[in-house]
Amino acid sequence: MDIEFISSKALEKEKDKVNYILKNLAKKEKVLVLQCSLTAEEEKTLIAETMNMIDEEFQGIEISTMSTQEHSSWKKKLLEILGVKNHGLTIVGPANIVKKIKKNPEIVKISLSD
Template sequence: MKLKIKLLPYENLKKYEFNSLFKDLKDDTIILVDAKLKSEEEAQLIKETMKKVSEKFSGIELSSLELSSENNINLFGKLKKSFVEMLIGKKRGLTLIGPAKIIRKIRKNPEHLMLYT
């Protein structure tokens, strides 16, 4: 089986309908979004996925990674980061969404995501 990966800008995810997203996932495509999904967006995606689970579609694996390291950021830096996120409407990061039958496990470290098929 060939591995298919679709790179999807976060702005397009907002316009992308769930049916289109699930069509790609059912076609064994892994979707990589260029931002960290908000917890509400992840919850909505999981909720919609649960409606689509069947013998042919076993669900999804989902993991997000925030790219900004807050360890060395002072108060001004945190305020600046929050302001920029509010303006552009997305968090710096990556989100990996894939069919559960292909992705066995996603291991998340603070600095990277590891995908096991």
């Protein structure tokens, strides 16, 4: 199994992060670590697209996003005004390889299948 780290610079070239993840993940034996977090909208699309691809071989994904984003709306707005970018981290792998990703939320623990 490979672990692929993708920098935010490389991802800037990608218009569609969801498509990029699925293209690089489905039916492949690797875990992707992206130097960016996904928006809720992107995660929703990723789940829906994953469902469309599920078959006997591909059982779906395990995903975890670590975001630097604040949940409080005033803090969020303040950070936006200050121009603070939300890079974060996304770890995603096929479900047949990644058994579980546990987040607490500052630490992410990945359990691989036997």
